[in-house]
Amino acid sequence: ISVGAQSAGKSSVLGLVCGFKFPTAATCCTRIATMVKLRRTPDKTIRVRLLSTSDETESFERTFENREDITAAISELQDKAIKGDETFVADKFIEVSINSYDVNLTVIDLPVRGF
Numbered sequence: 527i528s529v530g531a532q533s534a535g536k537s538s539v540l541g542l543v544c545g546f547k548f549p550t551a552a553t554c555c556t557r558i559a560t561m562v563k564l565r566r567t568p569d570k571t572i573r574v575r576l577l578s579t580s581d582e583t584e585s586f587e588r589t590f591e592n593r594e595d596i597t598a599a600i601s602e603l604q605d606k607a608i609k610g611d612e613t614f615v616a617d618k619f620i621e622v623s624i625n626s627y628d629v630n631l632t633v634i635d636l637p638v639r640g641f
Contacts, residue, residue, distance in 0.1 A: 536556075536635070537549075537550070537556055537635055538550075540562075540633050540635050543631075543633060544562050544564065544622075544624070544633055545564075545593055545624070546593045546594070546596045546597060547597045548560070548597065548600065548635060549597055549600050549601040549604065556635050556636065556637045557604050557607075557608060557614055557615060557637055558603070558604050558607050558608070558614070558615040558618060558619060558620055558637065559615075559619040559620070559634060559635070559636050559637065560600060560619065560620045560621075560622065560634070560635040561619060561620070561621050561622070561632065561633070561634050562622045562624065562632070562633045562634075562635070563621065563622070563623045563624070563631075563632050564624050564628075564629055564630065564631045564632070564633070565623070565624070565625050565626075565630055566626070566628065566629060566630050567625045567626055568626065569625045569626060570591065570625060570626040571589055571590075571591070571623075571625045571626075572589065572590040572591065572592075572593065572595075572596060572622070572623070572624050572625070573587065573588070573589050573590075573621075573622070573623045574587070574588050574590070574596060574599040574600065574603065574620065574621070574622050574623075575587040575588070575603075575620070575621050576603045576606060576607060576618060576619075576620055577618065577619055577620075577621055578617060578618050579616075579617050579618065579619065580617070586602075586603060586606060593624070596622060596624075600620055600622070603620050604620070607620075614637045
């Protein structure tokens with residue numbers, strides 16, 4: 527568990543564990559819940575998608591082979607999910623699935639609304 531005030535570096539710590547950088551910004555970095563599933567499998571795929579909490583899959587899904595593409599995909603999905611002047615999104619989340627990792631681990635990065 528990584529707990530701390532806004533912009534304290536929680537996403538940076540999780541990024542070190544997951545092997546890629548989470549998007550960063552001068553103000554609030556995590557604007558939507560992001561679930562990262564690391565799985566030890568022979569299949570070497572990376573999938574990033576935007577999901578709704580009402581079980582309706584959004585139209586955005588990408589498959590990569592390169593971890594460097596994950597950060598840009600998460601940023602794009604955050605921008606797609608946020609409407610108007612919303613700061614945080616509660617009814618959607620981003621799922622990142624990385625196969626062929628060294629461990630089986632699930633990490634969730636949640637937005638902070640004051641601490």
